[in-house]
Amino acid sequence: xxxxxxxxxxxxxxxxxxxxxxxxxxxxxxxxxxxxxxxxxxxxxxxxxxxxxxxxxxxxxxxxxxxxxxxxxxxxxxxxxxxxxxxxxxxxxxxxxxxxxxxxxxxxxxxxxxxxxxxxxxxxxxxxxxxxxxxxxxxxxxxxxxxxxxxxxxxxxxxxxxxxxxxxxxxxxxxxxxxxxxxxxxxxxxxxxxxxxxxxxxxxxxxxxxxxxxxxxxxxxxxxxxxxxxxxxxxxxxxxxxxxxxxxxxxxxxxxxxxxxxxxx
Numbered sequence: 533x534x535x536x537x538x539x540x541x542x543x544x545x546x547x548x549x550x551x552x553x554x555x556x557x558x559x560x561x562x563x564x565x566x567x568x569x570x571x572x573x574x575x576x577x578x579x580x581x582x583x584x585x586x587x588x589x590x591x592x593x594x595x596x597x598x599x600x601x602x603x604x605x606x607x608x609x610x611x612x613x614x615x616x617x618x619x620x621x622x623x624x625x626x627x628x629x630x631x632x633x634x635x636x637x638x639x640x641x642x643x644x645x646x647x648x649x650x651x652x653x654x655x656x657x658x659x660x661x662x663x664x665x666x667x668x669x670x671x672x673x674x675x676x677x678x679x680x681x682x683x684x685x686x687x688x689x690x691x692x693x694x695x696x697x698x699x700x701x702x703x704x705x706x707x708x709x710x711x712x713x714x715x716x717x718x719x720x721x722x723x724x725x726x727x728x729x730x731x732x733x734x735x736x737x738x739x740x741x742x743x744x745x746x747x748x749x750x751x752x753x754x755x756x757x758x759x760x761x762x763x764x765x766x767x768x769x770x771x772x773x774x775x776x777x778x779x780x781x782x783x784x785x786x787x788x789x790x791x792x793x794x795x796x797x
Contacts, residue, residue: 535721552759552767556752557789558594559771560778561682564746564793565595565648568678569604572645575676580604586644588633588669589651593619593626600625607644609633611652634664639672647673650682650791657717657724659734666738670796679740679794686725688753688788689715728785731792740794747778747787754788 548554572583580603587596590608592615600606600623609631610616619628629638633652647669656662669679690713694700703709708719715725728745735742752759752774762770777783784790 551756552762553749553752553756553788556759556771556774557749560746560748560775561595561650561680561791562598563775564791565599565646565680568680568793569599569646572678576645578645583646584644586639586647586669586672587626588636588647588649588665589654590619590626590628590648591615591651593622593628595648595650596626596628597623609636634661634668636668636672641671642674643672644677645674646678646680648680648682650680653681653726654684654723662724662734663738666734666740670738670740673796675796677796678743679796681792681794682748683726683731683790683792684723685785685787685790686713686715686727686730687786689719689723689725691786692754693719728790731790735792735794739797741797743793743795744779745784745790745792747774747780747784748789748791750774750778750783750787752788 569583569585572578573580576583582605584605584607585599587599587606587608590596590610593608596606596608596619606626608619608626608628610619610628611630611632613630616628616630619626631638633649634656649665649669652665653662656665666679666681669681673679690709694703694709699708703719706718707716710716714727717724719725731745752770759767759770
């Protein structure tokens with residue numbers, strides 16, 4: 533068992549995604565997934581059940597299952613057996629396989645219309661590993677298809693862990709942060725944090741064209757207790773506010789998570 537598998541065997545990913553800050557991320561991501569699925573249908577003339585979607589790092593099926601229930605042809609790949617087992621228990625609509633996002637040899641070139649790469653880039657530290665995952669996602673996605681790739685942002689991690697939780701001196705002394713305050717692998721053995729310029733470099737090397745980038749959760753992770761204290765009506769207003777601002781570049785780098793929406797050449 534890898535360290536990542538051991539972590540997800542204990543970590544309740546469903547609880548996180550069902551929390552209020554997790555709902556912000558899910559609602560926002562689904563809004564844009566649906567936008568590009570609908571664009572694909574309009575461009576290709578395909579019905580829902582003809583549109584093939586691949587969910588890499590699918591976890592327990594938070595995205596795969598509702599999209600399959602809507603009628604899309606959904607395939608999921610998940611590395612962690614525990615998560616894969618939960619996904620298969622919850623739905624028989626999703627074609628679910630154990631696999632590594634960097635090695636998708638079971639799939640032929642140009643198979644999928646839309647690909648989600650939502651989990652793997654959180655955990656792949658080196659540029660070479662990230663490029664391998666992006667390149668494989670690109671390979672199995674059809675020309676003019678859409679790839680949505682999610683990242684954890686550097687400044688969220690620095691602001692919360694280093695300053696809010698008062699680890700800044702330790703982080704600098706032990707090399708968790710470099711001299712530009714970019715998180716190194718020492719910061720977290722499981723999670724990898726990036727900046728927008730890192731994403732730009734990856735896209736350039738992978739030959740991917742950005743259509744837009746969104747702040748998947750914006751300020752939500754910074755204000756978890758305040759979100760939890762909101763009434764449902766107030767929380768609905770927060771969702772509306774976030775959706776109205778999640779494409780603003782002046783807020784992008786500080787978001788907890790971003791989703792890079794890319795087109796396959």
